[in-house]
Amino acid sequence: MDQPRPKQIFGAQVNGQGVELLIAPQETLLEVLRDRLELTGSKEGCGEGVCGACTVLVDGQPRRACLTLALEAQGLSVLTVEGLAQGGELSREQRAFIEHGAIQCGYCTPGMLMATRDLLSREPFPDEAAIRRQISGHVCRCTGYAKIVEAVAALGQAAPGEEQP
Amino acid sequence: MSLPHFQYLAPLSLAEALEQKALWGGQAAWLSGGSDLLTRAKQGLVSPEALISLKHLSPELAGLSEEANHLRLGAQTTLHQALSLPLIARELPGLAEACAAIGAPTLQQRVATVGGNLCAQTRCLHYNQSALWRAGLAPCFKLGGEVCHPGGAGADRCRSTCQSDGAVMLMALGASVVLQSATGQRTLTLSDFFTGQGERPQDIGPDEMLTHVILERPGPGLGSAYVKMASRGAVDFPLLSAGAAMRIEGGLIASARLALGAVFAAPLLLKTAMEPLLGQAPTPENLAQAAAQAGRDAAPFMIENHSTPAAWRAQMVPVVVARALERAASRAQGGI
Structure with missing residues (x-):
């Protein structure tokens, strides 16, 4: 018989809401988000941290949720793709992706959007090289990346005064 | 998963x-x-x-401190943090290139650390497969067995390779590591820290933590460069890589250290190939001769343990070495 395996309390702010759950220590942040909180926007592509589909922001920093233990995000704020839209309004990143046709099957899109949010928060007017470097860990099998780069570039060219939602 | x-x-x-x-x-x-x-x-x-x-x-173990004659880099420094340190960007461009070559900016670089890169396990085409895939073969040396699949029938040891970009460049820079335990502390040069044995690549005890990396202060005249060959520009492990650190004084090469990645269980330091450069001018001919010698010295290490043929990788050694030496020499003389 295996020994009883104690669970641990996991608490965090997820998309601005406090959550508290009992989880097993080996549960990844992606498993907690998808299977327990039913936030299925973040995708599992490879499960090994090489495709970028599960990228979320933890305290503003991109983290591949499939290789992050949920307990490593204990007490921190987690932003997923579900948290981008505010008050029923899509975020500027989401609008740009739609306007530029940067979404086909959509599997990579949640990760791409979080990478975009991170890039623009540090570098509001990135050039194409910076955009391509930022999304270099995000695999897209549909778009050929060109439309995604265009969408991010358009955000960078927006009027400097425009507020982020 | x-x-x-x-x-x-x-x-x-x-x-x-x-x-x-x-x-x-x-x-x-x-x-x-x-x-x-x-x-x-x-x-x-x-x-x-x-x-x-x-x-x-992280507060204890991340960040860079400049001491009298060396630099002390906390092992918990993330690659992203290392890349944002002005001293690394300005005086150790080879280390910056190596950190930027690891994984991808939004995936590994935000969380992966300099110390973790040094402690990463060696890799092999057979070993790094799923459990199901591996179940079809006898366990290899690295898994406690007695065969090496890429090594063939005569293999007497593990032939996995060090594919840590940071480790290769830090080896070229002559770095040391501090290993701390509850009862004491050891400082090892990377030549000692890396055992050269794929089964157990690092000399680190079960009670020890790698807490700091110690580097010589670079100072003027030192140039460094890291060149990586991989299938893609991000995410991939190296198929082959070279880190070079060269000091040029009065127009002549005063020291040259070269380490290869993805060929041996440790970053492979090629001392003999660099010796003829000492006291010479860093001319393209001299650097090309050293690169050719590096290719001959590395040839015995090339076996079919990567996703590209060993013969191709062997041919590429002088190419990556020449690029690394040329860039290091240019930087040692104030170039970029």
């Missing part, structure tokens, strides 16, 4: 962490960025009873 069960500990201080590790020994693993450890755990290559998270130790 799910992780196997383990206990999770998150000590609040270095002293507490070292005490816990002393109790658990080899049954526990340090958890830092998790890029190597958690991937290996998912593949069934490692199954620790406990993970000891280092997340609370």
Whole structure:
């Protein structure tokens, strides 16, 4: 018989809401988000941290949720793709992706959007090289990346005064 | 893909962490960025009873301090943090290139650490496969067995290779590491830290933590460069790489260190190939001769343990070495 395996309390702010759950220590942040909180926007592509589909922001920093233990995000704020839209309004990143046709099957899109949010928060007017470097860990099998780069570039060219939602 | 069960500990201080590790020994693993450890755990290559998270130790163990004649880089410094340190960007461009070559900006570089890169396990085309795939073959040396699949019938040891970009460049820079335990501290040069044995690539005890990397102060006249060959510009491990550090004084080469990645269980330091350069001018002919010699010296290490043919990789050694030496020499003379 295996020994009883104690669970641990996991608490965090997820998309601005406090959550508290009992989880097993080996549960990844992606498993907690998808299977327990039913936030299925973040995708599992490879499960090994090489495709970028599960990228979320933890305290503003991109983290591949499939290789992050949920307990490593204990007490921190987690932003997923579900948290981008505010008050029923899509975020500027989401609008740009739609306007530029940067979404086909959509599997990579949640990760791409979080990478975009991170890039623009540090570098509001990135050039194409910076955009391509930022999304270099995000695999897209549909778009050929060109439309995604265009969408991010358009955000960078927006009027400097425009507020982020 | 799910992780196997383990206990999770998150000590609040270095002293507490070292005490816990002393109790658990080899049954526990340090958890830092998790890029190597958690991937290996998912593949069934490692199954620790406990993970000891280092997340609370960053204030103690991240960042760079400049001391009288050396630099002290905390092992918990993430690659992203290392890349944003002005001193690294300005005086150690080879190290910046190596950190930027690891994984991808939004995936590994934000969480993976300089220390974790040095402690990453060696890799091999056969070993780094799923448990199901591996089940079809006898366990190899690295898995406690007595065969090396790429090594063939005559192989008497593991032939996995060090594919840590940072480790290769730090070896070229002559770095040392500080290993701390609850009872003491050791400082090892990377030549000693890396055992050269694929089965157990690093000399680090079950109660020890790699806490700092010690580097010589670069100063004027030192040039460094890291050149990596990989299938893609991001995410991939190197098929072959070269780190070079060269000091030029009065127009002549005063020191030259070259390490190769992805050919041997340790970053492969090629001393003999560099010796003829000492006291010579860094002319393209001299550097090309050294690169050709590096190719001959590395040839015996090339076996079919990567996703590209050994013959191609052998041909590429003089190419990556020449590029690394040329760039290091140019930087040593004030170029970029």
